[in-house]
Amino acid sequence: MMEKKNLDWSNLTFSYQKTDKRFVANYKNGAWDEGALTDDDMIVMSEDAGVLQYAQTVFEGLKAYTTKDGKIVTFRPDLNADRLHDSAVRLEIPPISKEMFLRSIHEVVEANAAWVPPYGTGASLYLRPYIFGISPVIGVKPADDYQYRVFATPVGPYFKGGAKPIAVKISDFDRAAPRGTGNIKAGLNYAMSMHAIVTAHNEGFAENIYLDPATRTKIEETGGANILLVANDDTLVVPKSSSILPSITRRSLVYVAEHYCGMKVVEREVYLKEIFDGEFKECGLCGTAAVISPVGKINDHGKEFEFASGMAEMGPWMTKIRQTLLGIQEGDIEAPEGWIYTIVE
Numbered sequence: 606m607m608e609k610k611n612l613d614w615s616n617l618t619f620s621y622q623k624t625d626k627r628f629v630a631n632y633k634n635g636a637w638d639e640g641a642l643t644d645d646d647m648i649v650m651s652e653d654a655g656v657l658q659y660a661q662t663v664f665e666g667l668k669a670y671t672t673k674d675g676k677i678v679t680f681r682p683d684l685n686a687d688r689l690h691d692s693a694v695r696l697e698i699p700p701i702s703k704e705m706f707l708r709s710i711h712e713v714v715e716a717n718a719a720w721v722p723p724y725g726t727g728a729s730l731y732l733r734p735y736i737f738g739i740s741p742v743i744g745v746k747p748a749d750d751y752q753y754r755v756f757a758t759p760v761g762p763y764f765k766g767g768a769k770p771i772a773v774k775i776s777d778f779d780r781a782a783p784r785g786t787g788n789i790k791a792g793l794n795y796a797m798s799m800h801a802i803v804t805a806h807n808e809g810f811a812e813n814i815y816l817d818p819a820t821r822t823k824i825e826e827t828g829g830a831n832i833l834l835v836a837n838d839d840t841l842v843v844p845k846s847s848s849i850l851p852s853i854t855r856r857s858l859v860y861v862a863e864h865y866c867g868m869k870v871v872e873r874e875v876y877l878k879e880i881f882d883g884e885f886k887e888c889g890l891c892g893t894a895a896v897i898s899p900v901g902k903i904n905d906h907g908k909e910f911e912f913a914s915g916m917a918e919m920g921p922w923m924t925k926i927r928q929t930l931l932g933i934q935e936g937d938i939e940a941p942e943g944w945i946y947t948i949v950e
């Protein structure tokens with residue numbers, strides 16, 4: 606048995622903490638090298654690196670955690686590999702192979718096994734793979750050389766003392782143009798969200814809901830999570846748009862709702878007006894960190910709508926699909942083929 610680090614696992618926050626090993630691979634002369642683990646958490650690069658000048662970088666986020674039977678696993682990392690590939694291609698970054706992605710995740714988790722929180726703490730080891738342009742560019746063009754890295758950092762449970770519903774606002778800012786980069790996981794989509802989220806927090810809201818920029822009548826997603834709704838007839842409704850980031854949690858919850866919870870699922874455009882007309886009784890935000898955060902209220906320029914599920918607790922359908930997915934992730938409920946990727950037996 607490897608000795609765990611002496612951390613207060615249940616009281617970790619979502620912040621960076623340097624761990625022992627990270628994976629680094631370099632792209633030079635038109636090819637990726639094999640990559641390897643390193644102790645070095647520092648990056649030395651040109652003052653004119655592509656990532657610094659024109660934000661040429663894409664990333665992923667996933668977690669490793671301990672299951673009830675003591676295994677260290679990750680959840681559907683093959684989908685993170687596919688998404689990183691798609692993000693890279695959109696920004697003219699040379700994609701890495703799925704083989705290298707999975708190997709890097711495996712090696713980083715194995716090498717930092719002492720940092721993987723024990724079962725039952727609600728904490729996990731967050732993994733951050735990313736690729737960025739490292740060689741100098743001054744004319745606007747893709748960099749010649751790139752670096753791929755994966756680091757790991759232990760993070761605490763997203764909800765301390767239960768998943769309390771949040772109040773969100775309809776943002777006055779737009780997130781992603783119709784044929785822009787909203788559907789890829791890129792830092793540039795977050796840079797533009799900083800001012801919007803600080804503004805929302807100053808006004809007392811936990812998150813921003815962004816509308817479709819073309820018509821500003823349909824809901825898309827928040828800065829870092831997809832939206833799910835439960836209609837009054839118990840259908841799970843998933844907003845559809847080509848500028849929404851394809852959340853792996855959302856795709857998994859949709860499967861769970863249909864195949865484990867007997868819900869009907871519809872993916873379609875959702876008008877903000879439908880929400881204010883009272884068509885939906887529950888709302889949640891989904892992503893790796895929280896699985897689902899319940900939304901109790903939506904505020905559109907002072908006009909407020911409170912879902913029937915209210916501000917006291919998560920609604921019954923959101924609770925059911927969230928608990929089912931957590932059960933699958935933790936090994937209490939049988940997982941669909943290929944969902945759980947075991948790293949340490």
Ligand SMILES: *Cc1c(COP(=O)(O)O)cnc(C)c1O
Binds near residue numbers: 852
């Ligand atoms: C990462 C991300 C999500 C959530 O995706 P998961 O794969 O479920 O973690 C949702 N929206 C945006 C904009 C994201 O960057």
